[in-house]
Amino acid sequence: MSDTITLSVDGRPVAVSPGSTILEACAASGVKVPTLCHLSEVCSNASCGICVVEVEGARGLVRSCAQQAREGMKVTTASARVLESRRTVVELLLASHPEDCLSCLRLGSCELNQVAEQVGVRKRAYPPVRAPRKLDAISAAIVRDNDKCILCGRCVEVCSEVQGVSAIDYAGRGLGSRVATFGDRSLADSVCVSCGQCTVVCPTGALTERDETDEVLALLRDPDKVVIVETAPAIRASLGEALGMDPGALVTGRMAAALRRLGFARVFDTQFAADLTIMEEGNELLARIAGKAKGKLPMLTSCSPGWISFVETFYPELLPHVSSCKSPQQMFGAVAKSWWAEKEGIDPEKLVVVSIMPCTAKKAEAKRPEMRDAWLWWKGKGRAAEPFQDVDYALSTRELARMIRRVGLDFARLPEESFDDPLGASTGAATIFAATGGVMEAAVRTAYELVTGEALPGIELKAVRGFQGLKSATLALAGKELTVGVAHTLKNARAVLDGIAAGTSPYTFVEIMTCPGGCVGGGGQPVLPDWDKRLARAEAIYHEDRKLHFRKSHENPAVAALYKDFLGEPLGHLSHELLHTEYKRKEVR
Amino acid sequence: MDSRASVFDVEAAAERLRGKPGALLGLLEEIQDSDPARYLSEENLKRAAAALAVPPSQVWSVATFYGFFNLQPQGRRTITVCRGTACHTRGSLGLLKDAASLLGCEGYDPNSEGAFTTADREYTIRTVACFGQCALAPVVMIDDEIYSRMTPGRLVAVLSGAKKRGAKKAAHVPRRRYEGEAAPSVEGARR
Incomplete structure (x- = not known):
């Protein structure tokens, strides 16, 4: 049996591996057949009808995304009939599509x-x-915006097949066909966890992030406000891409420069809070292992808010396994609006915290009613004020790119600048939070040293890197064997949770990230990702880690100063007030 | 006022159907048939989803796809007018409008494909794409009885009779036979 098959595309022979689609064979022969529903790794439901080609001997036009290439096939990709058919199909799709492209969020990235x-x-x-x-x-x-929907089905597929959430499906039939939640309710009243994976695969503006750039720009121009910013680890490896650079362009310094030029009073880094998370979460894990903390083993990470919504909705009985640590975004807000605001003499009511996140779920997280611990802290000090959230706005990578374009910054020509002190100081351990396995690796770098008093040999925990759905590593820690697991995508998370529920889970500690590849593949990242782009972003992240002087969270001098000055010790009283939280069962009506 | 004589045991029915092809369709059919208002309430759809371990969005997808699944409580009596081509050319739109006005379906759009139920839940009026009885057009179904070669006058008679008799079934109203025509076998047949 031959391991390749040969067919002809527009009269030229091309060899592909068996099982390849005609579409792939065309691509191999240098012909880019247009498609709207097909998305490699996500879906190929042949719903749009644009990828048609002629195949000799076939009765009608053939959808190249769904048909396999066969030995000796003769494919014509651009006959008059093919070109006319494709145009007609798109014209029909456009018949009911709104003509408001100029005011659409996807202008410029609309397939x-x-x-x-x-x-x-x-x-x-x-x-x-x-x-x-x-x-x-x-x-x-x-x-x-279902008016813009062309019923390609990518969102339905990604929601069920990648995330295992199934918040949406096709509903109705004929002209009434639509993508709908149960009961045609708002996403807000569905099992949707706000992961935003639908927004990165949607070919049109039917599914987008809630754009909050106007609100943030208005605050930046308000002389009465002090607006500070924190940027998630993944942004430095994707903002460049969102602004037209190659996937994986690492733009940490230019990003800081751009944020300063946008008018943020301080340019801080969520990575500071990521290091803080490791201090809290690492100690929480050791306390749980020692039986000194409530909460069950295996302990599950809590950085990824889509995952938190998922477990609150689908597995509420397993909530005691989830770390009580807030996500770095929320730890940052709580510390900035309490300790830092007091230190700087800034009225916390005038302080606005904006986060830049690779994520849509972070928007929902920032709005959670319990996420106003800085306000409670001030209240405890006798300062009665109107309640305020710890984080005011969470903007996605795409929104930051939009703001940078709006004010006319020539991003590629910006100088490389640094973050401000003290909340801009971080380590390589925090940087790798952006890729699946990164939180685990960062936690192990610190926990290993806390327990053994020695540095983790080789510092890098390669076993938990890469894009395999479920990864694990076994560590010898103080005479004990410790198995840790890493899962990304909620479908893989489900497998971990089912194992825990069945009592068969081999893990002591599991990192769970909502999105494919972790935050580098987040729902707030540049649209239309594939594994190559996610890999390029992850490689940039690991490259950044290797460049840094400090690569372990407990080496972060600013975090050490925060404990010395303010928090006391990890898991201390103030930590519990400001850095930890509780979860509750989410009822969907 | 929704007095349920008995609550259908969704879980038991699901247990019986689980693993069989079309289990979800079968379960939804059984739920609807057992419901006093002959419809699928959201509560029952959720129970069906949980019982068969199918995402609720998928249950909604199936329930909204098939025209014979009702998502609103149905009237005590249902008038179904065929809107197929043959029936249309023989005046089914007029019949539909007559039925709607006679039964007090204010606000009903005869051009919509949706069903309409009177506020007192006495009548539901709906259309069907084709009964497959085109030779006998136009065709109207009242509850489970099919009336062929319906005329406006006869429709009024049948519906007025039905209205007067209230709970009783509409009596069969004979229509004028065409010369030499055999008695149609569909008349009054159970669906």
Whole structure:
């Protein structure tokens, strides 16, 4: 049996591996067949009908994304019939699509727009036939505009097959077909965990993040406010890409420069809080192992808010396994609005904390009603004030790119600048939070040293790196064998949780990240990711880690100063007030 | 006012159907048939989802796809007018409008594909794409009885009779036979 098959594409022979689709064979022969529904690794449901080609002997046009290439096949990719058919299909899709491209968030990154251009649409060929739909803009994270939906099904597929959430599915039929939640409710009233993976695969503006750039720009221009910013680890490896650079462009210094030019009073780093998280979470784990802390083993990480919503919705009985540590975003807000504001003499009511996140779920997390511990702290000091959230706005990578373009910064030409002290100081351990396995590796770098008094040999924990869905490593720690696990995507998280529920879980500690590849593949990242782009972003992250002088969270001098000055010790009284939280069962009506 | 004589045991039915092809469809059918208002309440849809371990969004997908699943409580009596081509050319739109006005379906859009139930939940009026009885067009179904070659006058008679008799079933109203025509076998047949 041969390991390749040969077919002809437009008269030229091309060899591909058996099982390849005609679409892949065309790509191998240098022909980019347009598609709107197909997305490698996500879905190939042949719903859009744009990728048609002619195959000799076939009765009609063939959808190249769904048909396998066969030995000796003769494919014609651009006959008059093919080109006309593709154009007609796109014209039909456009019949009921709103003509408001200029005010659409996806202007410039819209695949429907690109494909319409590619197939040569030059007029509105058909009148609209679909009744207008209701805009779903209730969720804190995601806005759904079904008028712009072309029913490609990518969102449905990613929600069920990648995330195992199934918040949405097709509903109705014929002209009434739509993507809907149970009961046609808002995403906010569904099992949606706000992960935003639908927003990165949507080919149009039907699913987008809730854009909050106007609100933040207005605050930045308000002389009465002090607006500070924290940037998540993953942003430095994806902001460049969002601004037209190659995937994996590492832009830490330029990002700091851009944020300063946007008018942020201080440019801080969520990585500071990531190091703080490791101090708290590492100690929490050791306390749980020693039986000195409430909470069960295996302990599950709590950095990823989509995952928190997931476990609160689908596995509430396992909540005692989840670390009580807030996510770095929220630890940052609580520390900035308490300790730092007091130290700087800034009225906490005038202080605005903006975070830049690779994430949509972070928007929902920032709005959680219990996330106002700095306000409670001030209240405890006798300062009665209107309640305020620890983090005011969580913007996605895409929104930051939009703000940078809005004010006209020539990003590529910005100088490399640094973060401000003290909340901008961080280590390589915090940087790698951005990739799946990074939190685990950072925790092990610190915990190993706390327990053994020796540095982790080789410092890098390679076993938990990479994009395998479930990874594990076994460590010898103080005479004990400790097995740790790492899962990314909620479907893999489900497997871990089912193991815990069944009592068969071999782990003591598990890192769980909501999105494919971890935060580098987050729902707030540049749209249309694939594993190559996620890999490029992750490589940039590991490269940054290797460059840094401090690579273990407990070496962060600013974190050490925070404990000395203010918090006392990890898991201490103030830590519990400001850095830890509780979870509760999420009821979906 | 939704007085349920008995609550259908969704879980028991799911147990019986689990693993069989079309289990979800079968379960939804059984739930609807057992419901006094012949519809699938959201509560029951959720129970079906939980009982078969299917995501609720998928249950919603199936329930909204099939026209015979009702998502609203149905009237005590259902009038179904065929809107297929043959029936249309023989005046089914007029019949639909007549039925709607006679039964007091204010606000009903005869061009919509949706069903309409009167505020007192006495009547539901709905359309069907085709009964498959095109030779006998136009066709109207009242509850489970199919009336062929319906005329506006006969429709009024049947519906007025039904209204007067209240709970009783509409009596069969004979229509004028065409010369030499055999008695149609569908008349009054159970669906």
